[in-house]
Amino acid sequence: MKTSSAALSNFAKWQRWRAGRPWLGSCIAAVLAWAATVFTGQGHGSGELLTVALTFSAFTVLVSLGQMLVISVGPGNADLSIPSSIALSGAVAMLVMDGNNAMILPGILAAVLVGTMVGVFNFSLIRVLSIPPIIATLAGSLIVMSVAISIGRGLKIKPPPVFSDLMAMRLLGIPLLAVLALAVSVGIAIMLERTALGRSIEAVGQNDRAAGLAGLKVEATRFWAYVICAALAGLTGALISGFSGGNSLDQGQEYILLTIAVVVIGGTVVSGGAPSVPGIWSASMFMFLLVAMLNAAGAGPGLRMLLTGLIIIAVIVAASSPGKR
Amino acid sequence: MSPIHAKRGVQILHDILPALALAMLLAAVFWRQPRAMSYFGINLLLNLAIPLMFATMAQMMILAVSDLDLSIGPFVSLTASIGATLLPSRPELAVLAFALAVAAYALAGALIESRQLPSIVVTLGLSFVWLGCAVLLLPTPGGLAPEWLSSAMAYRTPWLPMPIWMALLAAVLGHFLVTRSAFGTLVRGLGGNPTAVARVGWSLIRVRAGVYALAGVFGVLSGLMLVGQTTSADPNIASRYTLVSIAAVILGGGKFVGGYVSPVGAVIGALTMTLAASFLTFLNIAPDWQVGMQGLILIMVLGLRAAIDRLERIA
Numbered sequence: 001m002k003t004s005s006a007a008l009s010n011f012a013k014w015q016r017w018r019a020g021r022p023w024l025g026s027c028i029a030a031v032l033a034w035a036a037t038v039f040t041g042q043g044h045g046s047g048e049l050l051t052v053a054l055t056f057s058a059f060t061v062l063v064s065l066g067q068m069l070v071i072s073v074g075p076g077n078a079d080l081s082i083p084s085s086i087a088l089s090g091a092v093a094m095l096v097m098d099g100n101n102a103m104i105l106p107g108i109l110a111a112v113l114v115g116t117m118v119g120v121f122n123f124s125l126i127r128v129l130s131i132p133p134i135i136a137t138l139a140g141s142l143i144v145m146s147v148a149i150s151i152g153r154g155l156k157i158k159p160p161p162v163f164s165d166l167m168a169m170r171l172l173g174i175p176l177l178a179v180l181a182l183a184v185s186v187g188i189a190i191m192l193e194r195t196a197l198g199r200s201i202e203a204v205g206q207n208d209r210a211a212g213l214a215g216l217k218v219e220a221t222r223f224w225a226y227v228i229c230a231a232l233a234g235l236t237g238a239l240i241s242g243f244s245g246g247n248s249l250d251q252g253q254e255y256i257l258l259t260i261a262v263v264v265i266g267g268t269v270v271s272g273g274a275p276s277v278p279g280i281w282s283a284s285m286f287m288f289l290l291v292a293m294l295n296a297a298g299a300g301p302g303l304r305m306l307l308t309g310l311i312i313i314a315v316i317v318a319a320s321s322p323g324k325r
Numbered sequence: 326m327s328p329i330h331a332k333r334g335v336q337i338l339h340d341i342l343p344a345l346a347l348a349m350l351l352a353a354v355f356w357r358q359p360r361a362m363s364y365f366g367i368n369l370l371l372n373l374a375i376p377l378m379f380a381t382m383a384q385m386m387i388l389a390v391s392d393l394d395l396s397i398g399p400f401v402s403l404t405a406s407i408g409a410t411l412l413p414s415r416p417e418l419a420v421l422a423f424a425l426a427v428a429a430y431a432l433a434g435a436l437i438e439s440r441q442l443p444s445i446v447v448t449l450g451l452s453f454v455w456l457g458c459a460v461l462l463l464p465t466p467g468g469l470a471p472e473w474l475s476s477a478m479a480y481r482t483p484w485l486p487m488p489i490w491m492a493l494l495a496a497v498l499g500h501f502l503v504t505r506s507a508f509g510t511l512v513r514g515l516g517g518n519p520t521a522v523a524r525v526g527w528s529l530i531r532v533r534a535g536v537y538a539l540a541g542v543f544g545v546l547s548g549l550m551l552v553g554q555t556t557s558a559d560p561n562i563a564s565r566y567t568l569v570s571i572a573a574v575i576l577g578g579g580k581f582v583g584g585y586v587s588p589v590g591a592v593i594g595a596l597t598m599t600l601a602a603s604f605l606t607f608l609n610i611a612p613d614w615q616v617g618m619q620g621l622i623l624i625m626v627l628g629l630r631a632a633i634d635r636l637e638r639i640a
Contacts, residue, residue, distance in 0.1 A: 132580075
C-alpha cells in the first residue's frame with residue numbers, strides 16, 4: 001500500500017517534470033535514432049555522424065526558430081513563404097558577393113534585408129488586406145518566387161572562397177554553422193524569456209484579446225514574429241548558398257514542411273502561446289538522424305519516406321495526452 | 326437606398342465575388358485570344374482544372390471540420406501512380422489499394438479526433454507516407470493509364486466542353502453533400518461547435534473519420550482523372566495541389582475555422598487558380614511571372630472580399 005502510493009507520487013512528479021519539458025520526447029527520439037544508426041554502422045563514425053547532423057540541423061534550426069515564433073503568436077499563424085525567401089535571398093547574396101571576399105558581410109546583410117522585406121510584405125497582406133496568414137504567406141511566396149526566378153535563373157556565381165571555407169569550418173570539431181545557430185537560439189530564448197516582445201509573443205498566442213486588454217501591442221507583436229521569421233529565412237538562404245557552392249531556386253523547397261514538423265515535434269503548441277527553443281534543436285537533430293538511420297538500415301527512398309511519415313505520426317501520438325489539443 | 330437593401334447588396338457582392346473574378350479572367354483571355362472562346366479552346370484552357378476541382382472538394386471536406394489537409398497533393402499523386410501501374414494489369418489489386426488508402430484517411434481522422442491531435446502534423450506525416458508509397462510503386466516517372474480511363478477523359482462531351490460538365494457535377498455533388506444533406510450539417514457543426522454536436526449524442530470520432538474518408542474518395546477520383554488526362558504518372562505529379570486546393574477553397578469563400586465552406590465557390594476557386602496560372606501565356610508575358618500571377622490574383626480577390634466585408638459592417 002505504502003509503496004504503491006510512493007510510486008504514485010513518483011509518477012505524479014515525473015508527470016509534472018515532463019510537462020515542463022515539452023522537448024523531452026523529441027530529444028529521446030533523436031538519441032534513439034542516433035544510437036540505432038551507430039549500431040547498424042557497428043560503432044564506426046558515431047562522432048562524424050553527429051558533426052554532419054549538427055551542420056545540416058543548423059540550417060533547419062535557423063529557419064524553424066522563425067517558424068516557431070510565427071506559430072506561437074496564435075492559431076492559424078504559419079509562414080509558408082520560407083522556401084521563396086530562401087531562394088530569393090540566396091540569389092541576392094550571391095549577386096552582391098559576386099565571388100568577392102570583401103563583399104561577404106554586405107552580401108549576408110543584403111540577404112537578411114531581403115528576408116525582412118518579405119516579412120513586412122507578408123504582414124502587410126495579413127493586416128491591411130485582412131487575408132488569413134496561411135493564404136497571405138502562400139500568395140506572397142508565389143510572388144516572391146517569381147521575383148527569385150526572374151533574377152536568379154541561370155545565375156552561376158560561386159560564393160567567395162572565404163565564405164565557403166567559413167561554412168565548412170569547425171571549431172574544436174563543432175561546425176561553425178552549428179555555433180552560429182546555437183548563438184541565434186540562445187538569443188531567441190533570452191528574447192522569449194526576458195524581453196517585453198518575447199513575453200508579448202507568448203501572451204498574444206495564448207489569448208490575443210486578453211493580451212490586447214492588458215495593454216500589449218498585439219499587432220506589433222505579430223509584425224515582429226513574421227519579420228524575424230523571414231529575416232532568419234533570408235540569413236539561411238545566404239548560408240545555404242555559401243555552403244553548397246552557389247544558389248539554386250529550389251534550395252529552400254524542403255523547409256516548408258520540415259519547419260512545421262520540427263516546430264511541432266519539438267513540443268511547441270500548434271495553437272500558439274507556448275514556444276520551445278530546445279525542442280527546435282532536438283527535433284531538427286531527430287529529423288536528420290531519422291533519415292540517416294533509415295539510410296544506414298539500407299532503406300530505399302520510398303521506404304525511407306514512408307517510415308519517416310509513420311514515425312512523425314507515432315512521435316506526435318506518443319507526445320499527446322488524450323483530451324488536450 | 327435603405328440600409329437593409331444596401332446590406333443585402335453588399336452580401337450579394339460578397340457571394341458572387343469568386344464568380345466575378347473568374348468571369349473577368351475569362352473575359353481578359355477571350356479579349357486577347359477570341360479563338361479561345363470555343364468548345365476546343367475552353368477545353369484546352371480549363372482541362373487541368375478537372376482533377377484540381379476534385380482535390381479541392383477533398384480539401385473542402387477537411388476545412389469544413391476546421392482541419393487542414395497538407396497531404397492531399399501527395400495523396401492524389403499516389404492514386405494517380407496506382408492508376409498508372411496496378412490499375413491496367415491487376416485491377417482488383419488497384420481497387421483494394423484505393424480502399425486501403427481511403428481507410429487510412431478515415432483512420433487518420435479518427436486518430437485526430439480521439440487523441441485531439443493537430444491535423445496539420447498528422448497530415449504532414451501522412452504526406453510522407455503517401456509520397457513514400459508512390460515512390461515504391463513508381464520509382465521513376467512512367468506507367469500507363471488503362472485505355473478506358475484515358476479515352477473517358479478524352480471523350481467529347483455533348484453541348485459543353487468536359488471541364489464545364491465536371492465543374493457542374495462537382496459543384497452539385499458538393500452542394501448536396503455539404504450544404505443540403507443532414508450529414509453536411511453535422512460536418513459543418515463539427516467544424517463550428519464540436520461540443521454541441523457531441524452533446525446531441527453524435528460520435529465525433531465517427532463523424533470526423535467519415536469526413537476524412539469522403540476526402541479520400543474525392544482524392545481517389547482526382548487522381549484517376551489526372552492520370553486519365555496525362556496517361557502516365559510520377560510520384561510528384563500533383564504535389565502542388567496541396568496548397569492550391571487550400572487557396573481555391575478560401576478563394577471560393579471558405580474559412581479556416583468555424584465550418585464555413587462553399588462547394589460551389591470552391592469549384593469556382595479551382596477554376597480561377599487554374600486560369601490564373603495559364604492567363605499570362607495568353608498575354609505574352611514571360612512565364613517567370615506565372616506563379617506570381619496566381620499569388621497576385623489570390624491577393625486581389627481576397628483583398629476585395631476584405632474590403633466588401635468592411636462595407637458590410639458599416640452598412
